[in-house]
Amino acid sequence: MLDDLSRPGFWQVCEEQVAEARRLFARLVGADVNQIAVLPNASVAAHQAASGRRWRRRRDLLATTAEFPGIAHAWLAQPGVRVRWIGLSGGQVRTSDYLSQITTRTGMVSVPAVTYRDSIRLDVARVADAAHDAGAQVFVDAYQAAGVMPLDVDSLGCDYLVTGTGKYLLGLPGLAFLYVRHPDGPLPALTGWLGRTDPHTFRATILDSPPHARRYETGTPAAAAVYAAVAGLSLIGGLDLQQVRHHTQRMITATAQRLAFQGEVVRLTGSLDAHGAHLALVEPHADTMAAWLGNRSVIAAPRSGVLRLAMHAYTTDDDIDTACEAIAAYRRRSRTRPEAPR
Structure with missing residues (x-):
């Protein structure tokens, strides 16, 4: 990165690194590259996933007391959302806790692939099946799973999946990836210049959005974290x-x-x-x-x-x-x- 920074045209090269990081992560989770948004952290990703939804008829968002606070707080901040908590106050949770609480009033189910404190691995696919049967979407926090176990978004059946590069993906803090199954859906509340159809037209008076997951992106990412993400994902991609x-x-x-x-x-x-x-x-x-x-x-x-x-x-x-x-x-x-x- 420092070598590139010392030469003209650094931002163009950095954009190529962003595209490569997006591609490598898409391959890691079995997604199409157009289903992946690059964001600064998992909290922003959670906000993007929830903020574009209409919560009138299905106001309930099912989450667990074992949720990482950065995700849980994003849910609590959504206008019109009623967060329903499952699991014990100490943070213990079971897959069956989800299955018994999903109803026709549930709009979204938030399930960590692995809980951040106690390392409980939940059966995401089973939760997703139950949620979809009830007409709800599924958000997966895979921060404690990506890089140390196989993850395939089709097998999981999730609608959204987020993880960051600061842990098992061997990168730095400051970068996250959001998988969106249907990226041409409702627009998120937060946007920025990279969320445009063609950011390089630099049209301040036009707010258009592409039909892919880059509509969820905001502003310029942290360059050091991007370069480190490419390095880390390249290493992880070579492992079984x-x-x-x-x-x-x-x-x-x-x-x-x-x-x-x-x-x-x-x-x-x-x-x-x-x-x-x-x-x-x-x-x-x-x-x-x-x-x-x-x-x-x-x-x-x-x-x-x-x-x-x-x-x-x-x-x-x-x-x-x-x-x-x-x-x-x-x-x-x-x-x-x-x-x-x-």
Whole structure:
């Protein structure tokens, strides 16, 4: 990017990178390139998906208490929408919770492919079938799934799918992709110069929109994140994601067993198939633990009472040993004990 930036015509080259990122993501999820919009983050993508809908007859938006706040807040901000929450207050949710709550008043169902805190993997296809039978659309947050397990939008049956490049897609924060099954539908409320039929005409007095997903786009994307997205997606595109899925499941099993032997408490679903690619270690002072581990080159994410340990395609047994040993050292140094889940 810096090399391109030092030469004339940088924006044209950057646009080519945007187009390549769009193409690579479309291939990753089995979509057509014209069904993909490039946006700054998942919150904007959620707003774009909901803001163009008419909510008069079907006002209910079904969401879970395990939803990432950036998505949930976008739902709560929609005028005329009545958000109905499912799942326990602590964030636990099951596929059956959705199936029992979808009604003819439901306009949209928001279902994370994998929950951001506890790594619960939901049966999106089953939820989508039930939602469509009731006449509702389905929005999928795949931020905790894209890049570590196969995702095919036709198999999932979703109407919208969003993910960002700052996690398993090996890129940087500042870029997200929105898949739209029917991109020639209602116009979103938010727009910008890239949402035009031909942005390069630079006509300030004309508000036209293309019949493809770029109508959901807004302004100039973060160039560094675009270049990193192309690099990350190129790496991910060369992997067998089913093999990656098997690998992360093995890493989850090994880590959970090791931590349990050390006396730690971890959140695991009933089966590995219903679990994502990260492990939630119960820790009320997760921020303190994460900072201590980070100073020892063990990177983990504190999330509301848990420490999130993410497994990637490149995670090794040595990585697991290092992390578990560091957690044991933290317990000895801080003289704290693992707490039972609440």
